[in-house]
Amino acid sequence: MTFTPFGFTTVPHIHVEWGGAGRLGQTLAGRFAARSALLVTDAGLVRAGLIDPVRASLEQAGFQVTLFDDVVADPPESVVLDCTAAARAQGADIVIGLGGGSSLDIAKLIAVTAGSAQDLASMYGVGNVTGTRLPLALIPTTAGTGSEVTNISIITTGETTKMGVVSPQLYGDFVLLDAALTVGLPRIHTAATGIDAMVHAIEAYTSKFRKNPISDMLAREALRLLSANLLPACRDGHNRAARENMLLGALFAGQAFANAPVAAVHALAYPLGGHYHLPHGLTNALMLGPVLRYNARIAAPLYAELADVVGAPGTGDIHARAAVFVTHMMTLMNESGAPRRLRDVKVADNSLAMLARDAMKQTRLLVNNPVEITEEDALALYREAF
Numbered sequence: 507m508t509f510t511p512f513g514f515t516t517v518p519h520i521h522v523e524w525g526g527a528g529r530l531g532q533t534l535a536g537r538f539a540a541r542s543a544l545l546v547t548d549a550g551l552v553r554a555g556l557i558d559p560v561r562a563s564l565e566q567a568g569f570q571v572t573l574f575d576d577v578v579a580d581p582p583e584s585v586v587l588d589c590t591a592a593a594r595a596q597g598a599d600i601v602i603g604l605g606g607g608s609s610l611d612i613a614k615l616i617a618v619t620a621g622s623a624q625d626l627a628s629m630y631g632v633g634n635v636t637g638t639r640l641p642l643a644l645i646p647t648t649a650g651t652g653s654e655v656t657n658i659s660i661i662t663t664g665e666t667t668k669m670g671v672v673s674p675q676l677y678g679d680f681v682l683l684d685a686a687l688t689v690g691l692p693r694i695h696t697a698a699t700g701i702d703a704m705v706h707a708i709e710a711y712t713s714k715f716r717k718n719p720i721s722d723m724l725a726r727e728a729l730r731l732l733s734a735n736l737l738p739a740c741r742d743g744h745n746r747a748a749r750e751n752m753l754l755g756a757l758f759a760g761q762a763f764a765n766a767p768v769a770a771v772h773a774l775a776y777p778l779g780g781h782y783h784l785p786h787g788l789t790n791a792l793m794l795g796p797v798l799r800y801n802a803r804i805a806a807p808l809y810a811e812l813a814d815v816v817g818a819p820g821t822g823d824i825h826a827r828a829a830v831f832v833t834h835m836m837t838l839m840n841e842s843g844a845p846r847r848l849r850d851v852k853v854a855d856n857s858l859a860m861l862a863r864d865a866m867k868q869t870r871l872l873v874n875n876p877v878e879i880t881e882e883d884a885l886a887l888y889r890e891a892f
């Protein structure tokens with residue numbers, strides 16, 4: 507077999523340790539000269555008691571810590587500006603993101619903006635960030651977004667539009683996977699974020715232009731781990747093995763789609779998040795079934811391979827196996843307890859045309875889909891999901 511030229515990028519260091527967040531200070535002190543840390547998180551994690559031990563560990567290791575806990579879901583530009591101001595006022599020389607995808611996305615961007623005069627508006631899009639960034643450590647508390655290993659930050663601009671900053675500067679220096687941080691995640695969030703991670707793996711595996719042998723390997727292993735551990739993690743949040751496997755699976759999926767970008771499921775999910783403020787993972791779960799069935803006309807050979815990866819039983823030709831894969835994924839989602847129809851989450855049927863129009867703006871994602879999607883197709887997919 508010969509190779510189409512490809513590149514692969516990921517973060518330089520990943521540390522996996524159950525309970526490792528409690529020793530974060532020691533770990534980072536040995537790796538970085540920096541001692542003035544901006545800790546970026548959300549107020550819910552502070553209330554849940556997850557942040558105090560981390561902060562104590564950092565201070566014990568000689569870090570001066572400023573806490574920024576104003577990150578919210580679908581963070582608007584004002585959060586970026588406030589957090590940048592906090593970093594500058596403190597003179598932060600390292601940024602630590604600890605939380606869900608939103609906190610990590612903000613931390614990644616602040617590591618750039620804190621020391622840069624570049625206007626945020628000029629950073630949106632692919633490869634538009636100029637300059638360098640502060641040292642950056644990332645610690646996820648959900649097994650979902652994979653943000654800890656991607657070079658993407660998603661920001662909500664205006665009322666409802668989500669924009670991405672995609673740039674190599676957004677890869678962190680250090681990632682800690684401490685699955686003990688995910689134990690308190692309620693079932694519905696465990697399901698939604700886990701499904702998001704599975705969508706990352708599937709969309710990376712069928713990504714039209716930049717999939718490659720490394721992203722494929724990561725996507726397969728991600729999907730194997732995630733599909734086997736989603737329901738155990740949903741049923742018993744304290745199942746350590748399930749939590750650890752989910753977190754590693756989400757990281758693998760993140761590494762895969764950072765290099766082989768996601769496609770139509772995400773393109774159709776973003777308008778739902780923007781207009782209805784639904785969690786990202788949930789919106790992906792709602793659109794996955796229709797998009798898989800739509801894409802199968804071209805992607806069946808790859809879906810057939812994924813049927814083997816998830817251990818879906820049976821035999822048959824490529825189309826039969828692809829259908830088995832889609833059914834297997836639908837069953838997993840049903841059993842996870844995630845809402846399954848747009849109407850279940852109060853999406854109005856008279857908004858579907860507007861959603862389809864908005865989805866067409868996600869050209870960055872739609873180009874990666876194995877099958878072309880027109881506005882008319884998008885509307886049909888929303889109808890199917892309704």
Ligand SMILES: [Zn+2]
Nearest residue numbers: 651702706786
């Ligand atoms: Zn996603």
